[in-house]
Amino acid sequence: MAAPLPAIGSLFPPHVMVEQEIPGAPASGLFPEEAALVARAVDRRRFELAAGRRCARRALGRLGIGPVAIPSAPDRSPVWPTGVVGSIAHTRGLCVAAVTLSSRVRSVGVDVEGDRRLRRRLWERIGTAAELRWLAEMPEPEAARLATVLFSAKECFYKWQYPVTRCYLGFGDVAVEVDLAACRFSATLLRDAGALTEGTEVEGRVIVAGGFVVSGLAL
Numbered sequence: 001m002a003a004p005l006p007a008i009g010s011l012f013p014p015h016v017m018v019e020q021e022i023p024g025a026p027a028s029g030l031f032p033e034e035a036a037l038v039a040r041a042v043d044r045r046r047f048e049l050a051a052g053r054r055c056a057r058r059a060l061g062r063l064g065i066g067p068v069a070i071p072s073a074p075d076r077s078p079v080w081p082t083g084v085v086g087s088i089a090h091t092r093g094l095c096v097a098a099v100t101l102s103s104r105v106r107s108v109g110v111d112v113e114g115d116r117r118l119r120r121r122l123w124e125r126i127g128t129a130a131e132l133r134w135l136a137e138m139p140e141p142e143a144a145r146l147a148t149v150l151f152s153a154k155e156c157f158y159k160w161q162y163p164v165t166r167c168y169l170g171f172g173d174v175a176v177e178v179d180l181a182a183c184r185f186s187a188t189l190l191r192d193a194g195a196l197t198e199g200t201e202v203e204g205r206v207i208v209a210g211g212f213v214v215s216g217l218a219l
Helices: 032-036 043-064 120-126 127-136 140-165
Strands: 015-019 084-091 095-099 108-114 173-180 184-189 202-211 213-216
Touching: 015 043, 032 043, 043 084, 043 095, 084 140, 095 108, 095 213, 108 140, 120 127, 120 140, 127 140, 127 173, 140 173, 140 184, 140 202, 140 213
Parallel strands: 084 108
Antiparallel strands: 015 095, 084 095, 108 213, 173 184, 184 202, 202 213
16 A cells, blocks of 8 residues: 655645645646647656646635646746745655745745655765764664755755745755754755845755655745
């Protein structure tokens, strides 16, 4: 029996609408401008984009917004209807979308990864010196899984901050602390980025369930 999917809605306040779906054929329900984004893509990419857009439209429907196209900007970020902020994430086996009104939340970030052991050679690419010391204090199998949690939390923070700052950040530009028992993470910006100053700290939520790591942030 397959493991139950994670309860991703628990990562966000009630006014953020969350939908999730297992991607699969066919790549149905796309508006023409969305289908054009993946016209030459491999099947997996087309199925994931279609599932993500279907999730987003269901979530928008819960806000009272009828079916609309969600094209991509030149930077590949979703273009939401006026008055809406949101985020879409996907990995093999799961797509998720989180949306809400911009009058309630400045920005939303969500990330989903497979619950896997991240290869040690990748740790130094994503971790600050303090994060690497934290991982080094643990047995390697546990550290390798927590490295994936760090990666997810940083991706989530990046997706949250980008609509606000329009700045591209590296993994070393943000420091993350994880309390997996409490399903929480904190992220601290290590340099100025647009409207956000160095030292800006935000708190998000993270869960590991059903074979996935999912991080969420809405402030």
